[in-house]
Amino acid sequence: MIRAIIISPSPTTIRQLEASLAGTGEPIELAKEYTRYPTSEELTRVINGLAANVIFLDLDNPTASSRILEAIAHLPSHPALVAIHNSTTGIVEAMRHGIRDYLIAPFDQPMVNSCVKLLQGILDPKNGYQPTESGTKIITFMPAKPGAGASTVALNTCAALAVRQRTLLVDADPFNGQLAFMLKQDNSFSVRHALERAAELDEDVWDKMVRSFGQLDVLSGEDYLGAHAAAAAPLRRVLDFARAYYDVVACDLPGSLDETAQIVLQQSAKIVLVATPDVASLRLAYCKLHLLDGLGCAKKVTLVLNRTNARAEFRKVDVERSLGLPVACDVPAHNSAVHRALVEGKPVREWAPRFQNFAAQLAGRPAEAAKPRYRRRFLQFFSIGRSASAPVALLGDGRK
Template structure:
């Protein structure tokens, strides 16, 4: 259910809006402020209360613009609706310049409000693909080197972006990232899930490990009884998106329920395989399964341990998988062995690191969506039917 924050100095109006929001059963009020917060208070509010959308009063246009600008620049364009008493052309123009697409006007009819909240929910759901980059690394079968690929891709991304990259080990049964990096974590992704409703910056600092410019959240100790529910998982990812430009997830490949939830959130799903026939067979099976979930268009093939003179040609591999290869990582057993023994990613500028760096640059250079067709001023707010007071 959508978690909204109300920021309305007019407490009579705020009370009416809160009751109307709860009456829609489409959202919960995570916070109700009677003042316009400063940047520090706003950041703390969004993070600690798990706010996903803001209903912001236009009572003070200047303060409204300050908060709206912060949400656009610092909260990755968090979905927002303006609460206005009237919608004259000058007001609409100012709201358009502030990036507002949704208007809410009194009296707060539940049917109209529910429609607005549903649209905000759709914006929240779309933010994973349109704003943040969430990349999933999924093994075709155990032992194809997915964790090594995920780790070194994440390191390459973090170097390019100068940080702001998180790598999560969501292989809860055989997670190996902590071993690869010689970490001895006291806390893990399981603890993050358990504290998802109360995450703050202090707790988060205990959950992640810095590896150069990258931050890593390990999987923790083997515990077959661990179950990950959808709601805390969603809150965990929502919290992470506030602080990282890219999130990489290392999956077990067992297609657990929580893994499928993350795959649905992912902008790209990198199916990692080698050229061995069993891996290609299971890779094709997983690809067909993901196509059945309407995720096939997000899947891209990474061929690990590639040989220039392998037994199978690139065309034969692609025919077996039923998909083209996005990138090939050459086989370098000695370099991988040395990396594991040292507990570090690949040495920067090494042969393998250059391949990961090139792959990372290609991900970050992918073009965005095409520009939208120009619209008239009122059409700009077509997602938000405005109702005049008294009607």
């Protein structure tokens, strides 16, 4: 499928091209539109993040277009280029830059149809084209049942991911979004505002909506959106915009698998299913796995077992056996630590090493080896002046 970026300083030209591309009746996704010429660094990041395979470039500004063409030439996988211009002089400019495909505004529909057919042939894997995957990883967190702690797991995992990667956490729960409350953040700008302005998002608008939490960016929800539940198309536009600027985009989804959730799940590289060790949660986790299998997403699922303790109805091995999945991370119950974290608006610090290792798993990095805990022997408690960095075991007769 064609996944295109349009670059033109003329909004009229962009609207005309959009209409002509829609008139072809072919599956074309407009991933990004620029009414300015982006910097080389920004365009490179956007192309890699969105895995764009076609660029429609207006040659109205020869200097800016040359800079963009030079940036594209240095990419490992070059997207197909189509020059657009409002006069025939653009044809000469396109040929000078080695671009063979061009369209002249106002666009002739048969010409646009031919151009799209040609692009589909170029992008067909049968003809040797190697599609590139997005450089941004989408990770989805969802509960087996409401109240399983998926938002808490998402926040602590993303805080650990953000230490090494540019990470965004999106509260996509339209009815019970908790992230703003958990982080003590002002949600005067939320995911609802991003959805309403999905078609006109830019860096300035985005900066007003996103809140920074340490190294983590958060697009929080509202306490109750009601009728403003996210529609599939705007949410996809918001995620596409975010993929151009982050290494990891994480979505905190509700438990329901509606159309919007299904689109996010199918785009996700990893799906973190959070369950608790009780009958109701495990039964619903089994149902969720069955539904995810029907969507073709079963192989993406990573299981987190939350609120484990010695008195739980099921042990970790019982959960793995009943669900047929290994538990990638088990989180011990720690009510006082969770309460303190909520009051302070911070992640649970007692869980930090656990979530650092889990974040490493999701990112495909080797987990950090746990430092061996030094335990003093009985007689060492009576030693005086021992250096903590060089523990010495004293025997009863004073010999070392």
